[in-house]
Amino acid sequence: AQSVTQPDIHITVSEGASLELRCNYSYGATPYLFWYVQSPGQGLQLLLKYFSGDTLVQGIKGFEAEFKRSQSSFNLRKPSVHWSDAAEYFCAVGVQGAQKLVFGQGTRLTINP
Amino acid sequence: DAGITQSPRHKVTETGTPVTLRCHQTENHRYMYWYRQDPGHGLRLIHYSYGVKDTDKGEVSDGYSVSRSKTEDFLLTLESATSSQTSVYFCAISEASSNTEAFFGQGTRLTVV
Secondary structure (H helix, E strand, C coil), X not given: CXXXXXXXXXXXXXXXXXXXXXXXXXCCCCCEEEEEEECCCCCEEEEEEECCXXXXXXXXXXXXEEXXXXXXXXXXXXXXXXXXXXXXXXXXXXXXXXXXXXXXXXXXXXXXX | CCCEEEECCEXXXXXXXXXXXXXXXXXXXXXXXXXXXXXXXXXXXXXXXXXXXXXXXXXXXXXXXXEEEECCEEEEEECCCCHHHCEEEEEEEECCCCCCCCEECCCEEEEEC
């Protein structure tokens, strides 16, 4: 069965520093890949998605992610974080032919001033 | 924002009582989902629907039932609430299944005492 692993439960970075959140998936074929962000007390908002084509995808709020098939990874990056980026981030996998998304456990991001 | 409304937003109920959560959409999307969010587990799929009267189980469906009698409404029922069902419940909708963006409601915080 497909699965998603986010190895880092909690990450703290300083404002202005670069960020990378890791996501690894387990699935035999190329999945559909998503990153969502959840601000406190809110629902989830889509940051970006990958279906095919260019393996580097751009999203909202200055985020990007790179699909690496050889590593089964889809890591999220941002060159310079802002205090407003503090939130929980979820990686998700959609399986072709299935009718659901599978989510990782989430990574909570804290920003130090 | 996608037109998704969850009700109630907060509920406290006693063990053994039935509880129904409602998800209402104005987007005419075919797919609707119920997830629960718990610390350390991310979002886990409870049930989903791929059309009126068409529903299927997710990974944590025990103790839950759903109904979809109209495109716009997807109800989640806890037959006899237990403390382990204390959680935050999210409804999501999507036009297609695994290869399109899912839009999330604001969530319902349910406490079973």
